Amino acid sequence: MANNAPNPATDMNRRQQFVESYRLTKKTDRFIGLILLATFLISGALGFVLFVLLPGTGAIELALGIVGGLMIGLLTTLIVFGRRAQKSAFAQMEGQPGAAASALRLLRRGWKVDAVVGFTKQQDMVHRVVGPPGIVLIGEGNPNRLPKLMASERRKHERVAADTPVHEVIAGNEEGQVPLRKLVRHVQKLGRGVKPAELTDVLNRIKALDAQRSTIPIPKGPVPTSMKGNRGNMKGR
Known part of the structure; x- marks a missing residue:
């Protein structure tokens, strides 16, 4: 029974x-x-x-x-x-290292989020999201150093997934940047550049790229743990 x-x-x-x-x-x-x-x-x-x-x-x-x-x-x-x-x-x-990666955890099924695929010693970093729009690179850190880091990551991803759209987004509160509270919705509105059947191939190509990287130490910070509760139990947005 x-x-x-x-x-x-x-x-x-x-x-x-x-x-x-x-x-x-x-x-x-x-x-x-x-x-x-x-x-x-x-x-x-x-x-x-x-x-x-x-x-x-x-x-x-x-x-x-x-x-x-x-x-x-x-x-x-x-x-x-x-x-x-x-x-x-x-x-x-706001202002904590890795804050954008924490915000991106609110993305649901159909999205693959990888935190800190690129970084500098000054804690500028690039996160990656793979989903319907294709590959989305999200940068956070110093706006003067990020363009070089973002361009480097874009070239790496375009080499292994040449036919996949690559989008660049900067998280922040300055002009041309996307605030944390709007980041998930902004990524979701980037459109559809990859069919669901093609995502597996894109992920396999990216996996080969990641295998060539050295181990990346993910920055630690007092990021609120309530984000997990918000996603699972509190869906009022």
Whole structure:
């Protein structure tokens, strides 16, 4: 007989993840608790009124109003929390080495993200995304040093995947750069340059390129761990 009992360990992990996301969010969003409480009460009240107005007997209307209000209030609160938690996480990542790579983790299936495929001693770095647009090189660091590093990586990738489009994106807040909070959406909007059936061949060609590289030490920094929770549990964007 199948065991349908809940798994306390899994439930605890989800609760801990939510609590950790809330704790990290509160560092840059002091009033997050009051905002979520107000969101729940207002949206829950509107949901209650909406369901009470449905035709039916008094007892059924009241039950529907209570259940509907709770569900709408909880859903709306989770959406608001997801958006504010994600905004807070991006704010905490700003200026940290490897922040762009952390933001790119929000890309879903169909995308291959490789952090720090190129770097300098001054911690300028290039990350790589392979997906529908082709090969996307994302640079972060000093805007005066990055062009040379980006050009070098572009040449390497064009040698092994000549027929694959190669895009260049600079993550940052200066003119011509893409802010962290908009990076994933920007990459997704680059269009389709590679068919799904061709991606495997592109990845195999890139694997041969990577095999020739020396081991790259990925920079470590206090990157917020709430990004993982945002991706799995809080999809309000």
